[in-house]
Amino acid sequence: MQTYFNQILSKKINPSKTNNLLVAISGGQDSLSLIKILGQFEKKNNIQNIEYIYIDHQWKQKSKQQTIHLINYLTMNKKIFIYQIEDNCFKEKIARLNRYQILVEHAIKNDYQFIITGHTQTDRIETFLYKLIRGTSLDGATSLTLHRKINNNLSLFRPLLYINRYYINWFCRKFCLPIWSDQTNHNLSIDRNRMRKELIPYIQKYFNIKMEIHLAQFLDICNEENEYIKQNTIKLYIKSRHPFLIALNYKQIQKQHTILQKRIIQLFIFHNYNILLTNKCIKNIISIIDSNAIFTKLNYKNLKIMINNCWIYII
Template identity: 50%
Template sequence: MNTHIQKKFNQKFNIFLSKHKLRSILIAISGGQDSICLINLIEDFQEKYNKKLKITYIYIDHQWTKRSQQQIKHLINIIKKTKKKFIIHQINQSVNSELKARELRYNILIKYSIKHHYRHIITAHTQTDKTETFLQHIIRGTSLNGLTSFNEYRKFNNTIHLYRPLLEFKRTEINWLCRKLYLPIWSDITNYNYTINRNRLRNELIPYIHKYFNYNIDKKINDFLINAKLENEYITQNAIKLYLYSRHKINIALNYNLIYKQHIALQIRTLQIFFFIIQNTVLTYN
């Protein structure tokens, strides 16, 4: 019997595969409940709708705890039942920063995708991850562009794309499905390490907001980000038009007089585009 989550996932995933005409996908898993649920949903989808789809699972082990080897064995036992290819990449260097660890993971995933000709990487991020990322960005003092960067579909470059099929589901929904299907969830002790800022957000700040401010904080933030994304796209499109109109036909230069007459938001975006194109440099706020 299909649950509402399975039905919704199957519909979305089928549209995604058809739109991009995919025959193979690379699925990045972490070992937590979201990843285990994603494995189950994709295997169920393949059995029902697309048995020819080539699926490869990849796990990147930072070796942060002594139990990392046990977690790998747990994942091997799960993937073994699917009879799919399973890649394990162990990182020997010590990475204490969450940001650097994420960048390292994505670099590994992109390199593997390029080498083995995968065009799409699938991850198990949920709407709750989107809420956590939003709060992290706010605390760091990001821009509108940074706030709206965590989307269901993202382009790394012209050939490699990232897709998050669970981004419309809350972590509580995923947990419900895992319990209903009796999925073997690994309890990761690093999720309670409060030197990682995201864990403190997840286990303390967000539950506090749920209880005392707004129970539907995930939905409210998601609604805000949808509107913010539309506004950000409007500013970006106009900045691109201004860049194309004001750039010099021969020299590496912009027409100062044309740009100076525009709103400060367009001036900033146009300069960001200019420096990114000529130097591959992302300008900071300062």
């Protein structure tokens, strides 16, 4: 696993250059494996600027002990930043967004080039199933990727994304890593825990024991196809937007496939106003375009979307 990890890291991180790495950790097996493997990579490539960050939501009675446990494990020669969130938010989605915001803001403020997380293949499958059940798009289904640019200077990197939790568990036992048992992981009132403890084992037992492998392969295919669609969307958007004004020439996209039309319209609104249109609103815009209406106005939230003389624009 160390060899595989070194190969994955070396593709994105050039040891000969200065790379400021911020590693997001917890006390679980994924994080401890990441710390262990990164330590070996650090020694092999003589990298000095790997630092760690831990975000404590203070949900548990033993939150303080878990923090001390992490500090003791990392030893004195590792730099760790600890954030404690005071407002008790028990909603998983909001907590995840808060963590992400803290990570990105901290990384930008301290000039890190990479944020590294310990997401595994199992996390990827769980995220996919969770979003699929709740309703998602191709973008949402493939959101957990190996590498993602946050801005020109910062990237998010998940080097364990193609390693499942069984191998991680074996790795921890082999090196006797002191895993902190998080009691919230056994709380079945949390949707993700119920999926992990009950739904996925049920599917593996009664339908396909290799479900995780097959879904991972499916997600790889989806991700490749989604990237192709994204690239074409961006090309067509650049071609069809007005050179000076905030407007989109719908005649340029009218003959394209409906999927590309939807994505271009969504990109146009999001790029200029940072607002995501609903699928229903986008369908309305496309139906108006197809009907060749001369002048139409649509209201969406605070936007007034105008469709007139082959242009889509906002007033």
